[in-house]
Structures are given as C-alpha cells and as structure tokens.
Amino acid sequence: MFDFLITPFAWLLRELYLFTGNYGLAIILFALVTKILLLYFSARGKRGMMQTQRIQPKQQALAKQYEKDKTKYQQELQKLYQAEGVSMTGGCLWTLLPFPLIIALYGVIREPLKHMLGMTAEMVEQLKTFFTDTLHLDISGLNEGFQQLGLSDLLHKHFDEVQAAFPDWSLININYNFLGLNLTQTPTLGFNWLIIIPILSCASAFLSMWLTMKFNKSAGIQQAAGQNKFMMLLSPAMSLWFSFILPALMGVYWIAQGLIGVVQDYFLTKHFAKVFAEEDAKKAEFEARKKAAEEAMKEELRQRRAESVADKKKKRKPGQTIYKMQKKPKPKN
Numbered sequence: 205m206f207d208f209l210i211t212p213f214a215w216l217l218r219e220l221y222l223f224t225g226n227y228g229l230a231i232i233l234f235a236l237v238t239k240i241l242l243l244y245f246s247a248r249g250k251r252g253m254m255q256t257q258r259i260q261p262k263q264q265a266l267a268k269q270y271e272k273d274k275t276k277y278q279q280e281l282q283k284l285y286q287a288e289g290v291s292m293t294g295g296c297l298w299t300l301l302p303f304p305l306i307i308a309l310y311g312v313i314r315e316p317l318k319h320m321l322g323m324t325a326e327m328v329e330q331l332k333t334f335f336t337d338t339l340h341l342d343i344s345g346l347n348e349g350f351q352q353l354g355l356s357d358l359l360h361k362h363f364d365e366v367q368a369a370f371p372d373w374s375l376i377n378i379n380y381n382f383l384g385l386n387l388t389q390t391p392t393l394g395f396n397w398l399i400i401i402p403i404l405s406c407a408s409a410f411l412s413m414w415l416t417m418k419f420n421k422s423a424g425i426q427q428a429a430g431q432n433k434f435m436m437l438l439s440p441a442m443s444l445w446f447s448f449i450l451p452a453l454m455g456v457y458w459i460a461q462g463l464i465g466v467v468q469d470y471f472l473t474k475h476f477a478k479v480f481a482e483e484d485a486k487k488a489e490f491e492a493r494k495k496a497a498e499e500a501m502k503e504e505l506r507q508r509r510a511e512s513v514a515d516k517k518k519k520r521k522p523g524q525t526i527y528k529m530q531k532k533p534k535p536k537n
Contacts, residue, residue, distance in 0.1 A: 213238075213308040214319035221320075221378065228382025228456055235460035238305055239468060250472040251479075255290045257420065258480065262288075313453050314349070316356045321376055331355060334369055335362075347390065350451055356380075357388045380453075387452045401455035402447035408462035409443040410436065415466050419473040 216237065220230040239246070262284055270277035317323040323331070335341040335358060346354035356378055359366055363377045380387045384397065391398040413436050443462075447455040 209304060210308045210311040210319055213305065214312045217309075217312055218320050218376070222376070225379075226382065227378060227380050227453075228385075228387060231387075231453060231456050232460040234309070235457055236464055239461065239464050242305070243468070246468060247472055250469070251476050252290070254420070254473070254476050254480070255288065259284060259288050259290060309457060310450075310454070313353060313451060315352045316378065317352045317359075320378065321356075322374070327373065328352065328355070330370070331359070331366065334366065338369065339365065350388070350390075353388045353451060353453075357386070382456065385452060387456060390451050391448055391455065393448075398452055401452045401459070402444050405447045405455045405458045405462075406440045406444040408459045410440040412462045412466050412469075413439050416469050416473075419470055422473075422477075 213234075217230060217234050220233045220237070221227055224230050224233065263281060266277055266280050266284065270280060312319045317328050317331070318325075332343060332355065335343055335355070339362060341358065341362075343351075343355070343358070357380055359375070360377055360379055363375070367373070367375060385401070386398075389398055391402050393399070417436075443458055447458070
C-alpha cells in the first residue's frame with residue numbers, strides 16, 4: 205500500500221532531479237509542485253478555518269449563555285453551525301490530507317535506491333558487498349534508519365567504479381550536495397554548517413504562523429489569544445525537533461513548503477476575505493429588503509384597518525350607538 209502511495213511522488217522527484225541536476229533544488233520544486241497539486245484541498249481547509257473563526261464571537265456568547273447546560277449548548281452550537289453553513293470539523297479534515305504526502309516523501313528519502321533508482325533488494329546487497337569487499341569501504345557507520353540514503357551518497361562518490369562493475373544496471377548519479385551542504389547527513393548540535401537547516405526550519409515555521417495570524421487579523425478574523433500562543437510555539441518546536449532527527453533533506457523540504465505556504469496563505473486569506481465580505485453584503489441587503497417588506501406590509505394593514513374604521517363611521521346613523529354583544533353569564537347552580 206505504501207509503495208503504491210510512494211511511486212508517483214518518487215517519479216516526480218526523480219524527474220525534477222533529472223531536469224535540474226540539483227537535488228536540493230529538486231526538493232524545493234517538489235514542494236512547489238505538490239503545493240499546486242494540493243491547492244484545492246488547501247483552499248477548502250482555509251475556507252473552513254476562516255468560517256469557524258468568523259463565528260467564534262457567537263460561539264462564545266452561546267457558551268456564556270448556556271454555561272451550566274452543556275447539552276443545550278451543544279444543541280445550540282450545532283444549530284449555529286448549520287445556520288452559518290459551517291462544518292463542525294471546520295478546516296481540520298482538509299489540512300490533514302498533506303500528511304500522506306509527507307509520508308511518501310519520507311519513504312523516497314529513506315530508500316532512494318529502491319524508489320529513485322529502481323534497485324531490487326538483491327541489487328542493494330550486491331552494492332553493499334562491492335563497497336566492502338572491492339572498494340574496502342566501511343559502511344557500518346551508516347545510519348540504520350537511512351542506510352540506503354548513505355549508500356546512495358557513496359554511489360555518487362564512486363559512481364564510475366560501480367558503473368564499471370555493474371554495466372547492466374541503469375543508474376542515476378544523484379548528487380546530494382546543496383550550497384556546500386551534504387543533505388544526506390543529519391544536523392547535530394555544535395559548530396557545523398548543517399545546523400543552519402534546523403535554525404531556518406524553525407524560523408520559517410515561526411514566520412509562517414506569525415504572518416498567518418497577521419493575515420487573519422487584517423481580514424477581520426480574530427483567534428483566541430491562548431490558541432495563538434500555543435501554535436506560535438508548537439509549530440516551530442516540532443520543525444526544530446524533526447530537523448535534528450531526520451536528514452537535512454527533510455529540513456530543506458520543510459523550509460521550502462513553509463515559505464511557499466506563506467505566499468499561498470496570503471492570497472487565500474485575501475481571496476476568502478473578499479468572498480465573505482460579498483456574502484455579508486448580500487445577506488445584509490437581503491435582510492434590509494425583508495425588513496422593508498415587513499414594514500410595508502404592516503403599514504398596508506394599518507391603512508386597511510384605518511379605512512375600515514372610517515367606513516363604519518360613515519355608515520353609522522346620527523345618534524346611533526353601536527353596542528358590542530356580550531355573552532350572557534351562565535347561571536350559578
């Protein structure tokens with residue numbers, strides 16, 4: 205099942221690398237292309253979240269009104285969501301859809317010999333034997349979880365020897381160096397250039413959250429202060445942690461998709477703010493027309509009653525008194 209999910213993304217990353225000849229640039233373009241492919245789902249998620257945030261004042265009023273009756277609060281809240289056309293799940297469902305993409309990319313990065321080069325398990329074992337027995341290389345220090353990534357890097361460094369030893373293999377010489385950094389390595393604390401990746405990943409996540417909140421505020425959408433602080437800390441912290449436990453390739457991807465996401469979020473927020481403003485204007489116009497129609501109907505009824513009273517006065521004879529008939533009280537037993 206996972207191979208079926210991974211295959212199309214592995215093909216995309218392979219083609220982007222063949223087009224650019226630079227793995228880091230291919231990762232950045234991969235983030236851009238996948239953002240475009242998932243734009244529909246991102247738009248649905250953004251609309252749902254903005255709708256949920258727009259009705260928060262009404263939701264808070266209901267929570268205060270039915271503070272002691274949670275059952276009644278849930279019933280009224282559901283009515284509010286239905287009246288406003290908002291899904292109870294908001295934009296959460298749509299925002300979860302990119303996670304399979306991250307899993308697929310993780311699979312491609314973890315096993316590039318299998319997914320990028322199309323090597324079988326037997327071919328991988330032959331390559332390992334060639335490195336140890338023929339080239340006398342020590343591969344014991346390769347990360348167990350990302351051994352194929354390390355082997356792929358060794359393949360790049362000894363590509364001519366491998367190609368000469370296995371002429372029947374159709375191989376791609378993947379260069380993992382990007383801006384002087386070896387993206388197959390995992391960043392560590394200390395003085396090394398790879399530490400730039402976690403720092404930029406954390407900074408881009410913080411920038412993304414901060415700008416998103418600014419965009420929402422400019423669109424007239426307010427979030428709870430506690431929720432803002434939580435997200436401002438959680439997203440950068442997760443980016444920083446993952447950047448230190450995974451190869452730098454994933455860090456480059458997170459930086460790219462975060463910055464691209466900021467641009468995407470800006471235009472989506474601007475678009476839906478305009479859409480909601482138009483919907484509010486139409487709703488206000490409809491309510492104004494409805495109120496005007498009700499007032500006109502009331503005025504027409506008032507005039508009819510006035511005309512009816514006037515007609516009765518005209519038909520009344522001079523000195524005639526009109527008595528209202530009263531029910532005869534029932535005799536008491």
